[in-house]
Amino acid sequence: xxxxxxxxxxxxxxxxxxxxxxxxxxxxxxxxxxxxxxxxxxxxxxxxxxxxxxxxxxxxxxxxxxxxxxxxxxxxxxxxxxxxxxxxxxxxxxxxxxxxxxxxxxxxxxxxxxxxxxxxxxxxxxxxxxxxxxxxxxxxxxxxxxxxxxxxxxxxxxxxxxxxxxxxxxxxxx
Amino acid sequence: xxxxxxxxxxxxxxxxxxxxxxxxxxxxxxxxxxxxxxxxxxxxxxxxxxxxxxxxxxxxxxxxxxxxxxxxxxxxxxxxxxxxxxxxxxxxxxxxxxxxxxxxxxxxxxxxxxxxxxxxxxxxxxxxxxxxxxxxxxxxxxxxxxxxxxxxxxxxxxxxxxxxxxxxxxxxxxxxxxxxxxxxxxxxxxxxxxxxxxxxxxxxxxxxxxxxxxxxxxxxxxxxxxxxxxxxxxxxxxxxxxxxxxxxxxxxxxxxxxxxxxxxxxxxxxxxxxxxxxxxxxxxxxxxxxxxxxxxxxxxxxxxxxxxxxxxxxxxxxxxxxxxxxxxxxxxxxxxxxxxxxxxxxxxxxxxxxxxxxxxxxxxxxxxxxxxxxxxxxxxxxxxxxxxxx
Numbered sequence: 130x131x132x133x134x135x136x137x138x139x140x141x142x143x144x145x146x147x148x149x150x151x152x153x154x155x156x157x158x159x160x161x162x163x164x165x166x167x168x169x170x171x172x173x174x175x176x177x178x179x180x181x182x183x184x185x186x187x188x189x190x191x192x193x194x195x196x197x198x199x200x201x202x203x204x205x206x207x208x209x210x211x212x213x214x215x216x217x218x219x220x221x222x223x224x225x226x227x228x229x230x231x232x233x234x235x236x237x238x239x240x241x242x243x244x245x246x247x248x249x250x251x252x253x254x255x256x257x258x259x260x261x262x263x264x265x266x267x268x269x270x271x272x273x274x275x276x277x278x279x280x281x282x283x284x285x286x287x288x289x290x291x292x293x294x295x296x297x298x299x300x301x302x303x
Numbered sequence: 304x305x306x307x308x309x310x311x312x313x314x315x316x317x318x319x320x321x322x323x324x325x326x327x328x329x330x331x332x333x334x335x336x337x338x339x340x341x342x343x344x345x346x347x348x349x350x351x352x353x354x355x356x357x358x359x360x361x362x363x364x365x366x367x368x369x370x371x372x373x374x375x376x377x378x379x380x381x382x383x384x385x386x387x388x389x390x391x392x393x394x395x396x397x398x399x400x401x402x403x404x405x406x407x408x409x410x411x412x413x414x415x416x417x418x419x420x421x422x423x424x425x426x427x428x429x430x431x432x433x434x435x436x437x438x439x440x441x442x443x444x445x446x447x448x449x450x451x452x453x454x455x456x457x458x459x460x461x462x463x464x465x466x467x468x469x470x471x472x473x474x475x476x477x478x479x480x481x482x483x484x485x486x487x488x489x490x491x492x493x494x495x496x497x498x499x500x501x502x503x504x505x506x507x508x509x510x511x512x513x514x515x516x517x518x519x520x521x522x523x524x525x526x527x528x529x530x531x532x533x534x535x536x537x538x539x540x541x542x543x544x545x546x547x548x549x550x551x552x553x554x555x556x557x558x559x560x561x562x563x564x565x566x567x568x569x570x571x572x573x574x575x576x577x578x579x580x581x582x583x584x585x586x587x588x589x590x591x592x593x594x595x596x597x598x599x600x601x602x603x604x605x606x607x608x609x610x611x612x613x614x615x616x617x618x619x620x621x622x623x624x625x626x627x628x629x630x631x632x633x634x635x636x637x638x639x640x641x642x643x644x645x646x647x648x649x650x651x652x653x654x655x656x657x658x659x660x661x662x663x664x665x666x667x668x669x670x671x672x673x674x675x676x677x678x679x680x681x682x683x684x685x686x687x688x689x690x691x692x693x
Contacts, residue, residue, distance in 0.1 A: 179549070217550075
């Protein structure tokens, strides 16, 4: 699933300011990327909206050459922080009451319960980022390496380990 | 040997998983609104900072910028008189990432240390005398008066009603017979925090200047430095972990206040390091052998639970050489009465550690049982009941 570019044929920017065009062209795909990285929709929405707020100023000022790359990088960083923050919270969260409403209740509960989403949650964050960017966002390894701030070899390693682990997890769950 | 997952199958699974995800109506409006508010707040911050600089060295402005993120400076007032003359430039904390500005008459403000990312300065969240903490709002007159009196004195000298070890603490300010009522309706920022210069070297000695500086991305980092500038012990830096500003808006970790918790003449510094919907976690820093350290409990940095909801609550009190923590948690409903497990742990101060002396657990029946109020709230010098607004 390639993240589409606004200059792709069929993308109509007429009548839209730069920021709105950016939103129309990328919001949904970045939201999906964030869902794969953080594992649930509300947190992903927070991440992507925050990323758009941050990029808004830079787009207005013309300070960013590639707003999409900036957005994608911001989403990945924020998603990483969200996962870390969640781990801290989990460490101190009280056990849920038997009759308390489950966090999985809601419109997007089905997404969180998807086997592949659950499997993604169980692999290390770096591996998750690499495999999602490679096989869902369809980015080349060199670009993933740049986004993640690691070498191409490291990306290959992450992807290889992630594929093995995901294969095992999905086999277990099925 | 498990065959590796094929890339095609994974791509298909990922596609299928997120296909139902679509943009919610109004998402673009929310983004635009967030952008607009941050822009306004940045402008406010610039104006207030300019005003503070014009005011000379007597005022310290706090500015929290959205672009680079927050840095926090707190507890700068060596003069008791200055501790009361606080003002708030804003009625409440701004949304995450917005510029926050206030002026606190205090000593000249020291900036963040070099080499540490810092894009702004922030004084401790302050409250004007006209906006007392929620604890005082909901507390009986005597409790409110006690808190008000303690604000006019240095924290180390502030008398506070303390429970003796082994005895339940009297219902602290802000608590009530109903568990749900323990959460203030409008928990304003604590006035105690704004007046809490850290008398690290004891009464009569120059107070320490304290700042919290994020390491790395100021909004998303979990690593922070507590920078303490003292007269007798030079500048010391203590790394600690806390929830990021984006996870605990608007500021991330903040200094709650200082209190002479161990009753040894030196005050301990309390810092908010995590907060959920209803419970806050505070950690403690103190001076041990000339070094500022983060207090540990059971081998890990101490995290005191403060506040809660209808199903659980927590608090602590300073009782002479002891620190007593309280918690209760809902267990079950039997007939018409809810059942809560209440725990009181008594710890002894031992250098950089808190050592468990005793633990007592009891079951309390009924959400309206007055006994529950003894297991929540903060009773320790002039420390507030809560820090963040909810």
